[in-house]
Amino acid sequence: MSTDTLRLAGTIRTAHPAVGEATLCAHCSLPVPSGLIQESAEHQFCCTGCHTAFAILHEHGLDSYYGFSQRREAPVQASGRSYEEFDHPTFAALYVQSLPGGLSRTELYLEGVHCASCVWLVERVPLLQTGVLRAELDVRRSLAVVEWDPNTITLSAIARSLDVLGYPPHPFRGVARADMRRREDRAMLVRIGISGAIAINMMLAALALYAGELNGMDAGFTHFFRWVSFALMVPAFVWPGRVFFTGAWASVRTKSLHMDLPIAIALAAGLVRGAINTITGTGPIYFDGLALLIFALLVGRFLQQRGQRLAADSAELLHAIAPSTARIVEQGTVREIPAEALLPGMTLDVRAGETFAADGVVVLGQSTVNAALLTGESRPASVQTGELVYAGTLNVEAPLQVRVEQAGETSRIAKLLYQVEESARRRAPIVQTANRLAGIFTAVVLVLAAATFGIKASFNAPHALDDAIALLIVTCPCALALATPLAITVAVSRAAGNGMLIKGGDALELLASPGTMVFDKTGTITEGRTALVRWVGPAWVQPMVLALEAGSSHPLAEGFRQAWPTLGTPDVIDAQHVVGGGLEGTINGHRVRVGSPRFVAASLTATSDVMTAALRAEDDIGRTLTPVHVSVDGELVAMAGMGDRVRDDARTALDTLRANGWRTVLLSGDAVDVVRTVGVSLGFADGQAIGGASPEQKLAFIEDAKRRGRVVMVGDGVNDAAAIAAANVGIGVQGGAEACLATADVYLTRSDLSALVELTDGSRRTLRVIRRNIALSIAYNVVGASMAMFGLLTPLAAAILMPASSITVVLGSWYGFSFPRKDRTPPRGSRTELAAPHVLEVAA
Known part of the structure; x- marks a missing residue:
């Protein structure tokens, strides 16, 4: 080592007014605990991790690391992991990319990265391990x-090297995609902001x-403002x-x-013609209309892109x-x-109240x-040694x-979400039809x-050129394009105010006429939580039950x-919980x-x-x-029926x-007897x-029903998502899992099913507004195109008529009666909490 390096990395003693003389670690420069100081050693270390890292760097001639003024801010705490899972074929299939020449490449998230010295050290890994060709670190993302x-x-050996240096690695996924999306959104918002600013200044000019023109402006000023407009337009x-x-x-x-083709031609023609008129000082320049057109179209495109991403995100919901x-x-x-590192054969430790990974x-x-x-099964099921459990389900008791x-993408829940994504993609023919119509137009x-x-x-x-430009401008698809989405936007906004979140116009159109509506049971028809539905027994037992529970x-x-939220509870002595059985204890001297x-x-x-007779009569309990x-004291005194x-x-x-023409079907994963009784x-x-339907069977039922007509599925969980x-x-419906929310076309934030009636009625009214808007837009385009072709419309007049047609559509959509505004305050006396169960009290 050099003298400077020894000064930085050796045993350093410094005076501090608070701690006095301190011995600093030769690797991380943090104080060394007194119990770890070795008086005869040349270098002191705060932990074995730092000692190991120091020895590796010194052995491989990487002492330059200690020349950095800023180094690690924490001791090296190697996890001691073997990282054998990094060599598993499943891991390689998910995270490793094959390169030419038989090489491999992967991206790893590193813990503990914070400064330039970390970058220097990680990128020297090829010097530490034979076979490592390149290591690059993005310190901002720890990638x-x-x-x-x-x-x-092996990759596990590389991972162990990074771990020993104090940078435990983990698989890296998803962040690059998110960063790319953020960059795209940021670029689009910048375009919108710039085009909006230019449009505002253009309107002032x-x-x-x-x-x-109305008051006889001096020619010099007119020429000046025309050139200002041109300079803003470029x-x-x-x-x-x-x-x-x-x-x-x-x-x-x-x-x-x-649709971009006529827009681009109109914009280019308008710019060229406006530039010529600016230079010659004659004729209209159209720049204000063109600037507003660019701004409006960019806003619409941004909103469309954001909406199209929702279906594509379904597979990421596994996380x-x-x-x-x-x-x-x-x-x-x-x-x-990390859950991503789980591989077949590993043993999971899952505690009560946790979700299986x-x-x-x-x-x-x-x-x-x-x-x-x-599964949709409302009642928890017992599991024991040898039985299967699935990712995403909840361990309740022990x-x-x-x-x-x-694990990961091969688990049952991931396969269901993949089916969700595939089903969403199969809606592409609707988009293809719209593209064909746009092509014709x-x-x-x-x-x-x-x-x-x-x-x-x-x-x-x-x-001749002015008339052609006027035709391109006046038939710009703004009015026709706004006819449907604007009516939908207004309808969606008002529906949201009524607790109905609608993602697209295709849902409104399909809900406007009746078909088959399929309902899940748990959490959809029912409240989705375990409640006391029936009680048979005396009231004096209830506080004892509450005390144990x-x-x-x-x-x-x-x-x-x-x-029983208001009941008091007595003290319990020697309470015991028997897994799969229940609870017992001593209360007021009674067992x-x-x-x-x-x-x-x-x-x-x-x-x-009395209880014997009640057991015979209450056949719903247990079925x-x-x-x-x-x-109590060995005598059966009460029984309860818990359900949804x-x-x-x-x-x-x-x-x-049903009165409005809808055919209704109940399709649930719950027990057949339960579903039949509710039905x-x-x-x-x-x-x-229909009861006992698995997620796969639900998907098959919907696919089969679609062959016979329009199908609407109402549900609340991952078991319903596909x-x-x-x-x-x-x-x-309210309370559904995130996968259901992301894949559904409509999400109801209200717990009442009357929202479905309002949704179908509002969709029917919205469709009437859309048809009226389209008729007005077509009529406008026919009249405007005819006037332009016969020379009755100048480009300036076309630029004025174009927003006028859009205003007509805006007013028609805004004042169209789709979803009326309603006061969502619950009426007096409405039941929003758990209703009291049916209680049959039997004298003791």
Whole structure:
């Protein structure tokens, strides 16, 4: 080492008014604990990690690292991981890219990166490991790009080297895509801002020119303002307006007519003609209309792009549904790793109240699992050793150890979300039809403009070019393009005010006429939470039940607490929780048990005649509801039926939809008996209340029903997401999972099903407004084109008429009666909380 390096990296003692003399670590320069100071050693270290890193750098001649004025701000704490999962074929398929010559490349997120010294050190990894060809670090994103020869070194060995240096690596994905999107959005917003600023200044110059024409402005000032307008117009074309010329050129190269083509021709013709008139000092210049046109079109394009991304994002929702990290068990120790690094064969440690990060088999423990996210089953199911559990589902009661079978993109939930994405893509024919119509419109406009110019030029008409430009401007697709989206925008805005979030006009159009409406049960027809539906027993038992359930996180315990929120609870002695059974304890000298019938029956010594008769009569408990029995001192004294309550307005809303021509079907993953009972109570016909349907079966049912007509799917969970995406219109209800929200065409923020009635009625009214707007736009284009072709319309008049037509469409949409504004304040006496259960109290 050099003298300077030794001064920086050696044993340094410094005086400090607060801590006195301190020994600093030779690697990270942090104080060394007194217990780690070795008096005879040349260098001192705050931890073994720093000692190891220092030795590696010194051994490979990388002492220049200590010449940086700023180095690590924390000790090196190597995790000690083997990183064997980085060598697994599944990991390679997800994160490793093959390069020419048999080389490999990957991107890794590194912990602990903060300064230039980190960059220097990471990029010296090729000097530490034979076979590593390149290592580059983006310090801002902590992103390391590594290239290596897999025949010489494994990725796990490279990862261990980075870990020893104090930069634990993790798989890196998704961030690059997000950064790209942010850059695109930022660039578009900058274009919109610049075009808007130019348009405003252009209007000020145009206002001066228009006022000058009326009041006889001096020719010098007129000439000045015309050149100012031209100077403002050029940057508007060069930057914000360039996107239209790019699209037009792509249309020409691919030989497919696109709406950008007539826009680009009109803009170019207007600019050329305006420039000529500016130079010659004669004729109109059109620059104000062109600037406003660029600004309006850019705003519309930005909103369209943002909407089109929603369906494409469905596959990324796996990260929101499944946990981002997981605990794995290795050689008796538990450590946390990113969920992306999970591989088959690993053992997960999943505690009560946590979500499973992968599909797997239970190898230790027993518990109950809430799988409503995937299956729609409202009641938690018991699981034990040897049984399957799935990513995204909830471990309710007790810790489990699970051997990973499928993780990440191969898990069941990921496959469902992939089906969601595929179903969304199959809607492309609608877009293709719109593109064909746009192509026809574009072709007609171009032919008419060319014919107008050619015919008039052959007769040496003085205004042949002006008439062609007027035709291109007056038939600009603004009015026709606004006819539908503006009516939809107003309708969507007003619907949002009424608690209905609508993503697109195709949903409104499809909902305007009746078809088949398919409903999920759990969380859609019902409230989606466990509640006390039936109670059989005396009231004096209820405080005892609450006392035992007070500390439990089980959904059944929450159901009891919601049903009896004002009851006091006595003290419990020797409370015990039996996994898969229930709770027991001593209350006021009595031994009380609350739980499953089998658990309670194990301690029974007697059952009163009243309870025996009640057990025979209450056949719903145990068949369509989850039974909970209560015993006191070995005698069965009460029982409860826990279930998912039907929404209060469900029957009224369903009857109204049926009266309006909709065919209704109940399709649920819940138990067949439960679904059949709910279906009968809500008036579903025979064969239209289907239970036990898996997510895959729901998707198949929707696909089959679509062959016979229009289908609307209403649901709330990931188990419904694929069916929602496959339906002609998907509707997500309040409380649904994020995947359902992202894939649904409509999302209801209200819990009442009457919103569906308002949605279908409002869609029908919106369609009438759209048809009226289209008729007005077509009439305007026909009249305007005719006037331009016959020389009755100058480019200036066309520029004035173009926004006038748009204003007509705006007014027609704004004052069209689609979704009326409503006061969303709940009426007095409405039930917004859990309704009181049906209670049958039996004398003790």
